Amino acid sequence: MDSIDYYKETKWCEQCQGYVRFLMSVETSFCVQCGSKVRLFSKKDMEAFHLQIAENKSSPKKRGRRSRAS
Numbered sequence: 001m002d003s004i005d006y007y008k009e010t011k012w013c014e015q016c017q018g019y020v021r022f023l024m025s026v027e028t029s030f031c032v033q034c035g036s037k038v039r040l041f042s043k044k045d046m047e048a049f050h051l052q053i054a055e056n057k058s059s060p061k062k063r064g065r066r067s068r069a070s
């Protein structure tokens, strides 16, 4: 097994505009630098993430069978 990644874990802080270390409480996590709530992804990354999923779902199978055209 590799070394534990725990200390590398970061979340997005809107206030600091960056990924930061955080303190975890029951429902929310807080930035260690400014004390704001942090989120798992920035909005941008979140959008990219969802886009990726959408693309994967809707991407046509290009290697599929050709439609039977006579």
Ligand SMILES: [Zn+2]
Residues within 6 Å of the ligand: 013, 014, 015, 016, 017, 020, 031, 032, 033, 034, 035, 036
């Ligand atoms: Zn912060």
